[in-house]
Each structure stands twice: as structure tokens, then as C-alpha cells.
Amino acid sequence: MRLRIDADKKLGSFSLEAHADVSGERIGIFGSSGSGKSTVVNLVAGLLKPDKGEIFLDDESLFSSSKKIDLSPEKRRIAIVFQHSMLFPHLSVKANLLYGYKRCAIENRHIKPESLIDLLKLKPLLNRGVKHLSGGEKQRVALGRAVLANPRLLLMDEPLSALDDRLRFQIIPYLKSVSEEFRIPYLFISHSLTEMQLMTEQVLVVSAGRITETTTPERLARNRMAESPKGYLNLLRLANPVLQNGLYLYRWGTNSLCISDGKPDEESLFELSSREIILFKNHPEAISARNLLECRVTEMFNSDGRVGIVLSANGEKLVAEIVRAAADELDITPGSTLFAAIKASSFSRLL
Numbered sequence: 633m634r635l636r637i638d639a640d641k642k643l644g645s646f647s648l649e650a651h652a653d654v655s656g657e658r659i660g661i662f663g664s665s666g667s668g669k670s671t672v673v674n675l676v677a678g679l680l681k682p683d684k685g686e687i688f689l690d691d692e693s694l695f696s697s698s699k700k701i702d703l704s705p706e707k708r709r710i711a712i713v714f715q716h717s718m719l720f721p722h723l724s725v726k727a728n729l730l731y732g733y734k735r736c737a738i739e740n741r742h743i744k745p746e747s748l749i750d751l752l753k754l755k756p757l758l759n760r761g762v763k764h765l766s767g768g769e770k771q772r773v774a775l776g777r778a779v780l781a782n783p784r785l786l787l788m789d790e791p792l793s794a795l796d797d798r799l800r801f802q803i804i805p806y807l808k809s810v811s812e813e814f815r816i817p818y819l820f821i822s823h824s825l826t827e828m829q830l831m832t833e834q835v836l837v838v839s840a841g842r843i844t845e846t847t848t849p850e851r852l853a854r855n856r857m858a859e860s861p862k863g864y865l866n867l868l869r870l871a872n873p874v875l876q877n878g879l880y881l882y883r884w885g886t887n888s889l890c891i892s893d894g895k896p897d898e899e900s901l902f903e904l905s906s907r908e909i910i911l912f913k914n915h916p917e918a919i920s921a922r923n924l925l926e927c928r929v930t931e932m933f934n935s936d937g938r939v940g941i942v943l944s945a946n947g948e949k950l951v952a953e954i955v956r957a958a959a960d961e962l963d964i965t966p967g968s969t970l971f972a973a974i975k976a977s978s979f980s981r982l983l
């Protein structure tokens with residue numbers, strides 16, 4: 633998918649000047665509240681009309697003020713999933729799901745309802761009304777309804793922000809697998825760096841009504857390390873722990889990690905802040921932290937006065953964060969060997 637946007641829009645005292653040319657299947661739009669993310673999405677979807685400019689999806693013009701083109705939202709074949717599921721309250725789950733499908737031209741009906749219902753595990757809910765579904769169930773139905781309209785682009789405008797943390801991370805695999813399975817590219821809007829890392833391969837950064845940067849989620853996370861409340865977030869997927877002295881012992885590549893909060897038998901997703909990793913130049917004799925990993929420094933980067941140390945522990949990557957003075961004192965350079973100490977309680981389980 634290629635999206636080219638060169639569009640201006642004034643809304644009261646807010647003015648958006650959006651210029652970007654981006655290609656990929658999983659694109660993020662990242663920015664703080666009020667920066668203009670939803671306005672960009674609404675312009676692409678055709679829910680808002682630019683004052684002037686051009687918007688192309690692949691080679692098709694969706695909007696052109698000079699050529700007087702303004703495709704209706706239906707003709708654009710772009711579906712949106714919003715923060716609140718916005719299901720039709722008087723219709724059953726099944727009728728909600730089939731709403732867009734029935735209105736989709738027969739030649740565009742590539743996705744079969746049964747396969748989508750299976751993938752989203754919606755079968756047990758089909759005949760229920762939507763009022764009493766949980767938040768996560770509602771978002772799965774909203775996603776299903778959007779996808780069954782057989783769009784060529786899916787816009788997800790903060791689809792997870794109304795859900796609590798556990799649910800957010802339960803829904804993410806559904807969002808990704810639906811897009812992969814049915815080959816629908818998406819624009820994913822969020823102000824969460826973790827969601828950007830899990831959901832996207834490229835990110836447009838929106839700030840004060842401008843698209844200021846096109847970057848990768850990794851570069852974005854590194855750049856924002858110093859200003860983010862939890863620094864750089866290392867995300868680790870670990871499975872099948874062994875319970876040992878009240879702690880969960882996980883294999884992580886060829887390493888072992890001791891974690892306070894695990895989940896027997898299943899895969900879990902853990903978040904580890906770069907600020908929770910203590911670095912030692914030499915092997916510390918006796919420490920209380922349950923994890924001590926011998927690591928090699930593969931890269932270093934700056935983020936507003938803090939130094940990110942990219943570590944390899946037998947090939948597994950971790951990012952630690954220290955102040956410049958500590959990096960100088962320890963004489964850390966790429967290639968250095970360090971010991972990383974991490975408390976078992978420093979890993980927080982997202983899923």
C-alpha cells in the first residue's frame with residue numbers, strides 16, 4: 633500500500649498541514665493528544681474534506697482540489713475501527729458483522745464471513761445482542777464488521793485505548809492476524825509507544841498539526857527514551873516457565889530469566905523498562921537481583937542526555953539506559969562486555 637497525502641485543513645483555531653508519502657502494510661500514526669492524528673485519518677477516510685490538496689491511495693486519487701475529485705467514503709473502500717466500538721445496538725452480533733458485507737459489491741467480497749468469525753473466535757457470540765458484550769468482545773466484533781466490508785485499507789483510530797491493559801494486549805494479536813490473513817494493510821493510530829512497537833513497521837509522527845517524521849517504531853522508541861515515563865520498553869515473549877522457589881524460570885534464547893509474575897504453560901508478553909537494568913563493568917560478587925546476564929554492547933545511542941546501551945545476551949537484545957557520566961566512568965563502548973542485573977519483579981506481564 634502506498635499513501636500519499638498533501639493536504640491542508642483548518643478546524644477552528646487548529647490547522648493541519650499533512651505531507652507524507654509512505655509505503656508499507658502496517659503503518660502507525662503516533663502523536664500526543666490533540667496533535668492531529670484523527671484529523672489525518674478522517675481526511676484519508678473521506679469523513680473530512682481537505683481545504684486543499686491531494687490524497688492518493690496506491691495510484692488512485694481519493695481527493696484532489698485541483699482536479700475536483702472527492703471520492704465518497706464508500707467508494708474509497710476504507711474501513712475504520714474507532715476507540716469505542718460504535719456497534720449498532722439494536723442488531724445482533726451476526727447482523728453487525730454482516731452489515732458492511734451485505735453492502736459490499738459482490739466482486740469485492742473476497743473475505744468469507746465464516747473464516748473471519750473463526751479467526752476472531754466470534755462463533756459463540758453470533759446470536760447475542762451487542763449491549764452486554766465485554767469491551768474486548770465489542771472491539772472484536774467492530775474489527776470483524778470493518779474487515780467484512782472487504783476494505784482495501786483499514787484505519788484503526790486508537791482501537792485499544794478504551795480497554796484495560798490486559799485486554800489491550802489480548803486484542804493486538806487479533807488485529808495483526810486479521811490484517812495478515814486477509815492481506816489488508818492498515819493505518820494504526822495511537823499515542824502508545826508499546827502499541828507502535830507491537831503493531832507497526834513504519835510510523836508517521838504527528839506533532840502540532842504537522843507530520844514531522846517518518847520513522848520505524850524502534851527508532852521512535854529510542855528517540856523518546858529520555859522523555860518517556862518508563863524509558864525504552866523492552867518487550868519479551870516468553871513461554872512455558874518452570875516454577876522455582878515461588879518464581880517463574882523462563883528460557884530466553886540460551887539464557888534463563890527469573891520473573892516474579894508468570895503464567896504456567898502459556899506464552900506471556902513482558903515489558904522491561906530500560907531503567908530497570910543495572911550495569912556492572914565487572915562481575916558483582918553478591919547481589920540480590922535474581923538475574924545477572926553477561927552481555928556485549930552492540931550499539932549506543934543518545935536520547936536527550938541519556939545514553940541507550942543496546943546489549944546482546946547470547947544473541948538476545950536488551951536496551952539499558954544510563955546517564956552520560958556513567959557511560960564515561962564505566963568506559964562503555966560498542967564491543968564492551970558488561971553484566972546486566974535485573975530484579976525478578978522488574979518484568980511486568982502485559983499478557
Ligand SMILES: Nc1ncnc2c1ncn2[C@@H]1O[C@H](COP(=O)(O)OP(=O)(O)OP(=O)(O)O)[C@@H](O)[C@H]1O
Nearest residue numbers: 643644645646663664665666667668669670671672
Ligand atoms: N470540528 C472541529 N472544530 C474545531 N477544532 C477541532 C475540530 N475537530 C478537531 N479539532 C481540534 O483539532 C485538534 C486535533 O484534533 P485530533 O482529533 O485530530 O487530534 P488527535 O491527535 O487525534 O487527538 P487524540 O489523541 O486526543 O484523539 C484538536 O486541538 C481538536 O480540538
